[in-house]
Amino acid sequence: MIRQATKTRLPKRIGRLDELAHNMWWSWHVKARQLFRALDYPLWIISGRNPVKQLRDINPDKLQAAANDPSFLALYDSVMDAFDSEVSTQDAWFTTKYPNVLSGPAAYFSMEFAIHNSIPIYAGGLGVLAGDICKEASDLGLPLVGIGFMYPQGYFHQRISADGWQEEIYKQLDFSEAPITPLFSSQWGRTIAEVQLENRTVRIGAWQIQVGRTVIYLLDTNVEENSPQDRQLSARLYIADRELRIQQEIVLGIGGTRVLRALNINPSIWHANEGHAAFMMLERVREEVEAGIKFDEAVEKVRANTIFTTHTPVPAGHDAFSVQLMDKYFCNYWGCLGLDREAFLDLGQQNGSGNESFNMTVLALTMAERCNAVSQLHGTASRKMWHVLWPESKEEEVPISYITNGVHVPTWIASEMAHLYEKYLGSDWLKRQDDPKLWEQILDIPDEEIWATHQLLKRKLRGSMLGWAQQRWTEAEVMPQQVLAMGALLHSEILTIGFVRRFAEYKRPALIFQDIERLKRIVKDRWQPIQIVFAGKSHPADFPSKCLLQHVYRLATDRAFQGRIAFVEDYDMHMSRYLAQGVDVWLNVPRRLNEASGTSGMKASLNGVPHLSVRDGWWDEGYRGNNGWAIGDGPRACKPDEEDRADAEALYRLIEDELVPLYYDRDRSNVPHGWVRVMKEAIRTVIPQFCARRMVKEYADRLYVPAIRESHDRGAKR
Ligand SMILES: *Cc1c(COP(=O)(O)O)cnc(C)c1O
Secondary structure (H helix, E strand, C coil), rough: CHHHHHCCCCHHHHHCCCHHHCEEEHHHCCCHHHHHHHHHCCCHHHHHCHHHHHHHHHCCHHHHHCCCHHHHHHHHHHHHHHHHHHHHHHCHHHHHHCCCCCCCCCCECCCCCCCCCCCCCCCCHHHHHHHHHHHHHHHCCCCCEEEEECCCCCEEEEEECCCEEEECCCCCCCHCCCCCCCCCCCCCCCEEEEEECCCCCEEEEEEEEEEECCEEEEEEEECCCHHHHCCCCCCCCCCCHHHHHHHHHHHHHHHHHHHHHHCCCCCCCCEEECCCECCCCCCCCHHHHHHCCHHHHHHHHHHHHHHECCEEEEHHHHEEECCHHHHHHHCCCCCCCCHHHHHHHHHHCCCCCCCCEHHEEEEEEHHHHHEEEEEHHHHHHHHCCCHCCCCCCHHHCCCCEEEECCHHHHHCCCCCCCCHHHHHHCCCCCCCCCCCCHHHHHHHHHHHHHHHHHHHHHHHHHHHHHHHHHHHHHHCCCCCHHHHHHHHHCEEEEEEEECCCCCCCHHHHHHHHHHHHHHHHHHHCCCCCCECCCCCCCCCCCCHHHHHHHHHHHHHHHHHHCCCCECCCCCHHHHHHHHHCCCCEEEECCCCCCCCCCHHHHHHHHHCCCHHHECCCCCHHHCCCCCCEEECCCCCCCHHHHHHHHHHHHHHHHHHHHHHHHHHHCCCCCHHHHHHHHHHHHHHHHHHHHHHHHHHHHHHHHHHHHHHHHHHHHHHHC
């Protein structure tokens, strides 16, 4: 529907612009972005770099002019050529290495997907990972479909009041400007599948978003036949209410499976990204039981090609539902599995039988043959945490492996940096991004050149921050100090630390304020000062985290810090790019063993912004001594207060004794060679090891393909 509305208006010569706008492939290709930018630059910016909206609102004269402009047409042709060859090539990595192994795509279930700002259906790192996996799967030719939700209100927008309190604003997404296409069933129209919730039937609609060759199906309960309440079920991401959450997870897991069936998609691999999607496994067992197999045998069959990735290193973080809720929503379901109530509830019990709540991670760990954590350290922590489920095994034999997260390089790299890599590493650098040998050549880039590029990115960030502050000043009642807190007084020659992530207690956003007087001395140093930029959202129901945010915000507006501490509101993916590319150093101070992996530090490092972090998550593997800095000792649990005090002390010492002197040690042309060496080491070591390419290859090599081969072998034996 939506697509045809724009299609008719496009001049024939550039008639495929609409198709390109509806494939998020454009978002990770510089030339494709340039194409839309060239069409109408002001409108491109006004429409939030969303080509669907741009094409909807553009003046037809501009389209006509573009269709007659030889330089635009040359760019158009080259982009469309690249698009066609990349999304249809048969010689991508996966197809070449594993011809005819998969009989159907891998189905990847996730509560959130972060693809681009124009489709705000993510909250944080979990969604970014899912989005990056979809993009990389496309690049590698790995057949994959995503299953998630089309939340019309997504996650909230953040406003901070003058006294530092976070306010949540929910905006309704206009679906006509989102890069999605509705699906219709010939039989039921918008309804593609149904699930039972208590005694009622809830209909599920679906939208499709194209991400290169990956398709993501986004579920939506806002269809006419549903009650007004059920229509709101998929309105928002991560609602705190437990009952709504179980309903959402039933829609995702059970409904998602049925949507795939209705679309005639026959996955050969079923992958749950975190426990939220684990009901998918029950539904597949139910299908087998319905087809006449016994429960145990059905579980064996389902297990063989089920993959589960766990992301939560602390017990309290795991999704669990009360027995009352399970009774309410599954009393008509366990019979279909051939189970009684007790046997059913046992599937989610952490400590054998009992009446504990039903734990989604336990369900997933027992229903998936292959389970993985998301960093080496997280693997160890997970095996320890879940040893209870395999009491007869040794801890190191608990069947949870790890595949460390990675980030999709073309998405997170600044085009200015990409240009440098192309110049010094060759035009095929992206193709060889996971080859450590390629990155040796990074040392060939002259210090002056890489430093100048970094400075340019830093000025770009400053310009953007001024723009955001100005917009805030113009559009709403704000106090002048709020505008200053958005970074109006920052200076692009000063060492700038970024602390940008979800505000959660374990991430310790206020750690750097442990000793306020010492920090003031560091920040206000007459000759070698520093600045700190904060950004991040608190979950609306997380009161302690909102208090932390307020604490940080109040210090940002405190005159005593001279405007050198900034808090940027409404952190999102777009901002994340600018910040990770344009500060000097990326700070990360989670309480040890609380961060499963973390990925934002990888995004920073690949742009030459070194990581300054506690050795937790990926940094325990990534730190090499000269490619960034490690705060305090290795992973070791001690009392939280002691840990805070020790880490704050170590952080101050690093800043005072190492970062500041290194940063301000300049040659005659003002280049800090020592600092640039750290930047280069960050790039050289982080990209090949922590790119999504390495990660997705590992998922394919170590989980997907073995699972397929094993289930074939089993099938053959029978
Ligand atoms: C990368 C990213 C994250 C993940 O950040 P961590 O610091 O690894 O938790 C969260 N949100 C956004 C918008 C991101 O781009």
